[in-house]
Amino acid sequence: MGRWGIIEEEWRKGPWTAEEDKLLIEYVNFHGEGRWNSVARLAGLKRNGKSCRLRWVNYLRPDLKKGQITPYEERIILELHAMWGNRWSTIARSLPGRTDNEIKNYWMTHFKKKIKKSRIDTSEKIKTRLLKRQQFQQKQLLNNQIDMKRIMSLFEENENNVPSHVPKQDMAILYQNNTFHEQEQGGFFYSMINGYANYVPVSEASSNEDIMWDIGLWNLDDFNVNP
């Protein structure tokens, strides 16, 4: 009870019940995603907006991929984590149907203990701090994710069996020995520059030498965007 005898807003916490899920699904089906803070009022749920959003995004969304992370997905998680660090939502954008939370959990349980604490940790933090200030950079980098998706979609098709419509040359993009092999035709050229991955659409690279899709995130020291 509040000071004036008014019952203070008490939000439910903890695991969701099937009934709560049902209410939330009905709400989203009717009102769409978003405006999460009005869910409690409109759907009769005693959950705050954040809780509702989280439940929907991580569990109830119909487009979620169910089942275990496949070995193929695991490789992508490792590769992208090497590129992006702990930016789970960024990594998740390249894995359709998987959530940042899921990927984060997976990495934490499977790989964290294998990574020794070292000065790499410190430099990761510096990198993260730098990135936050570099809005412009980030937007550009996210654009390049689109290019990554094209790569990833090729892997997707190659995961189990190779559809006949996949051109031979695209098959050259293979993930072996912890790296993408260089690929010169019909896809992307992958290389490591200063230890960071670069993906260059081959068509762009060959038609215009000046275009360099540098998603080597961390060479930001060279920029002075925010004087």
Next chain:
DNA sequence: AAACAAATCAACCGCCCCCAA
């Protein structure tokens, strides 16, 4: 069978950014 340990993962928290008023 039972006690204990470890792994898993759903959900929380605090912080941050964005943007409308």
Next chain:
DNA sequence: GTTGGGGGCGGTTGATTTGTT
């Protein structure tokens, strides 16, 4: 220019599940 609400993100927790002795 400031403020506050909404929402997104990464780190963390802790109940439950799974493995081990």
